[in-house]
Amino acid sequence: MTTVGFIGSGNIGTTVAQLAVDAGHQVVLSNSRGPDTLAETVAQLGLRASAATSEEAAAAGDIVVISVPVKSFPHLPAAPLAGKTVIDTCNYGPERDGHIPELDSNALTSSELLLRHIPDAMLVKAFNNIFYKHLLSLARPAGAAGRSFLPIAGDSTQARAAVTKFIDSIGYSVVDAGPLTDSWRQATGTPVWGTPYGPYSNEKGQPAGEDAIRAALTAAAR
């Protein structure tokens, strides 16, 4: 059993939390408005869920999931994330985040930008390429037919291994997509982003196997 802290508990954070609770993990949720505003979500998730401040959720997690708009990166708590395995689900969108020159110019991936704000975390990019409703409905136990794959990118072997184990426990296998500097291959608008799991109009999604995810990562260009 792992304790998973969440900084950001919206569509994708809550979906990962649901899958984690279903797999027997503990979850500690947080958002920008405070734990009281998460009471209903915690009640729905059940006894393995609680809410806290972002600092407390970061401190509590064996793994911490950051699932916020990119424009919120400067407000994240760096100190309690030092030395932690941290999953970055975030995608850059100028219409929501405003223009960020280093991202517009491709000088940095959004994960590398996040790392500048939490420099001592062991960061792994994951879950950013799948619609949250597909993430919920496509989870399958290990060995089941139609299990889907997710790309992960990260610089720490230790953190990639921890995230692989966690993702396996909640219903997915992974494809290693390389270091954070290569995580643009799974960023917004790339072939592996959304498309392999089917159109958003079909909330159930369609399973995406290892070959499809590898081929989509290879096809990425910029």
Ligand SMILES: NC(=O)c1ccc[n+]([C@@H]2O[C@H](COP(=O)([O-])OP(=O)(O)OC[C@H]3O[C@@H](n4cnc5c(N)ncnc54)[C@H](OP(=O)(O)O)[C@@H]3O)[C@@H](O)[C@H]2O)c1
């Ligand atoms: N939606 C998807 O299917 C999907 C899929 C993959 C990746 N993503 C990416 O994952 C990220 C989250 O997406 P989402 O759809 O879950 O967004 P969302 O539903 O809008 O949720 C965003 C969450 O971030 C919290 N937040 C914002 N600023 C914060 C801060 N400074 N400290 C702590 N929490 C903060 C919000 O809390 P408050 O409400 O209290 O402000 C909210 O809980 C985005 O970068 C998005 O591009 C989304």
